Amino acid sequence: MSTDSSDLLKTPLCSLHEELGGKMVPFAGYLMPVQYPLGVMGEHNHTRSAAGLFDVSHMGQVVITGEHADRWIETLVPGNIVDLDVNAIRYSMFTNDKGGILDDLMITKRANDLFLVVNAACKEQDIAHMRAHLPDGFTLTELTDRALVALQGPKAAEVLARFAKGGAEAADEMDFMTYQEVSICGADCYISRSGYTGEDGHEISIPADQAEEVCRALLGEPEVEAIGLGARDSLRLEAGLCLYGHDLTPETTPVEASLLWAISKRRREEGGFPGADIILGQIASKDYAQKRVGILPTGRAPAREGTEILDADGAKIGTVTSGGFGPTFGGPVAMGYVNKDFSAPDTEIFLSVRGKQLPARVAKTPFVPQRYFRKTV
Template structure:
């Protein structure tokens, strides 16, 4: 055996989604993402993006982690690790929050819902195993963490999502944005319970549906049989969330960045600001009071050349930031980006330059989102 053979690494196994064959049969181009084969596009990113903005797109997000936290005091225990007011959540209510390192850096962003059986937590696929290990390490032993591996997660997004879904799952139209509940689907003699929230990551109205993996194909078929619905890939999901000004963990957030730098001060609830008591609270509350040294902002790009992740941003000769997400925005008709820009240069309207392939491209700090959100909020006028 040669030295090279002796130290040859085992190939990393790429996992399959419950709907892997379904995606391929629909003509999806599959890529590796977060340890899974994922559909990046079907008929094309631009067409899928526009379809979702105008109709309803079905996304398979089963790579994400679905966790159930149970046990007395689970909400209060979780509050040591996140800056949100979790114990105040009433059943069926949701909160966006951040999993914090001991120094206040962001380990992940997550959705936390008060469910009848405990706290239902959705975490990012790329770091879900790390998240589970971290939660097991820091939560008390009496808190049980159930990884719901036997469930798929589908997201139906777009202005016509509610019209399509209520035909398949009656009653979902009663939900408002950031509300969730148990709904029954299928024949009355043997209905299947689904956990459905009115939420998503496109900026549009929509739903996320937790379904047993064994029934995911049947549900996906029924949804795509609706005239408003087409399957949509990861490519359009990324351009939609970028237009909506929504950060992608591992790109726009990481453990070196705190919530205030990440323009996520809204995730630090009022009570937690007053009481502290969460990981990194001194650092985070100081940044909240005095302003962060850098901040995640939107950037409008002059011309047609996209500015990609990793591009340096300059004010004259001085580098003052870096791009973390960027690409062409179909709904805007121009390239857009998000990135971290130093204090003193990140005010809305500030003109800077990004370096792309050795050339300078003019960028302007822009307010987020680039495209208005269309969430179905309670009390909002329709």
Template sequence: MAQSPLESRVPEQQNLLATPLNALHLELGARMVPFAGYSMPVQYPGGLMAEHQHTRTAAGLFDVSHMGQLRLVGPDAAAAFETLMPVDVIDLPVGKQRYGLLLTDEGTIIDDLMFVNRGEDLFVIVNGACKAGDIAHIQERIGSRCQVVPMPERALLALQGPQAVQALGRLLPGVEQLVFMTGRRFDWQGGELFITRSGYTGEDGFEISVHESQAEALARALLAQPEVKPIGLGARNSLRLEAGLCLYGNDIDTTTTPVEAGLNWAIQKVRRTGGARAGGFPGADKVLGQLQGTVPLGRKRVGLVALERVPVREHTELRGADGQRAGEVTSGLLGPTIDRPVAMAYVAADLAAPGSRLDAIVRGKAVPMEVTSMPFVPNRYYRG
């Protein structure tokens, strides 16, 4: 397999951390790579393509225990958390999950995250490579208004694919009642799980927060189901790209705003216009100005399909019809499901309309590409 972009994001390091499933990965023959400071499985013996297709057709089990989990506790937690993001936190009903964006004071993205209103707390999941910085940022900004409680003792598993509900339902009857972006607690063998119906593949599926002491037993119980196979970071990357989902560090970072990234949908109306809760988040003048068109938007994130069968990787230069630089690819590969080279990129705003043609410069050769809408493969979330 060609090097995954995931393998290049963290240099070789000594003293890599291990997730609670490390021994199981090695037993299953995983190829391990450094990622976000952890030793993580990039693929198993069957290979990336087979893992990708298995997740699309059955159910794949992912170890995402490198991610950060934390709780925000206290009567002021929702209002406090809302000051850090352009997102409606206060009105989120109990049991519902939402996508959020931590922003710098310049309106650029520190990290993207998921959070659930559990009634007695907000349960937050942040990216692995960012978790120490995120927790410190949250503590510094709102730690005087609520308790910020990291949960390093929790592992995180993702079970993704159209047959995930059948497999998980055998272990946890009632999980089928969850719909996309909802979550609740379950008991399993005397331990508490918190499960959301969500994920990072574009498929139906679940993310399962489990105490580290039960993580391996739960993983083995899931892998014993006939639908389920273990899936590595390589297929996780190809699945999320076909689903049009951003990878922090590639497609969004502290140089990009939510509007440049095309994440306008994540900014609810109550935070945009009118009313006491409009604005009030870091970089609001810039972000709302970009939304409203009063602040110029120099570039936009777009989807691209190659018109020749040449994969186009991250950092590839894009040129317009005039031969001048027009942007850069941030993620790209041969999409296993769509069976075409696909990519995400930032391009000049005047070249971002679907149908625009650009050239990707691959080893000195121009590969024609066309701007297209995303996702590249339709999402199949279960909404009830």
């Protein structure tokens, strides 16, 4: 292994990755597998057709305990947490006083507390941010003794249902964005029907000292392959999902980031979160400069992060924030920010790639249909 890993953190599954032939690289301060011998394309396609197992233990797992913790968290995020049912999950964002996004996160309302999953690169600042606003009598606990993995793909829930015991319902009968606690190979696990691939599946929080045993059991099933960061990125890009630090930053608001769906009617009416005046003002006036859009290059050349977006006259109108080849889509796909006047679907734009202006068009996301499991009402 060529990487100098002496100053990098390791997840509880690091030895297993190396045993499986994972190519280990630095990522968010951790030593993580970017791919396995199957290769990024093979791993991507396997997740779309069967089930892939991802190590996401570098992400932060946090528990907040306190009376009406759901009301308190709403002072930091624009999501509707108070009206969540117990064991339901909501995607939201920490915002700053200028309406910018400090991080995006998943919030689960449990019977007596909140369970949060935050991004790896932001977890220290997120925890400090929450502690700075934590009321007397509340506790914040970072779960440093638990691993986190994601089992994703059309066969994922079926596989997990073979192992998850003791829950209120079978793993493959859970609704999208719901949570329960189960036993897997004797380990007390938290499972959430959610993920970052656009496919059905679960995220599984496992006691660190039992994580390898659980993952070996899952990988022993014929449908399951280990998947690295490379395919995780191509899967989430095809699904139109944002990567924090790239598609979302402290300088982008939820309105500009096309995340209005994450702010409920009540929160729009009541406000009460950092930057609410700016965010709600943008919603009301539609007066903002840029917007996140999907981008489809006309040719085969992928548009990478940082590529300038131009109008027909060659004037810069935006920047690509995520881009690459979409294996399932069958061509290059990208996301980026453009001047709002150029944000309508099918608007012709140009990409500055190696000194050439390559034609492209604005497109709706996701590029590949999302296949989350939702119970029919």
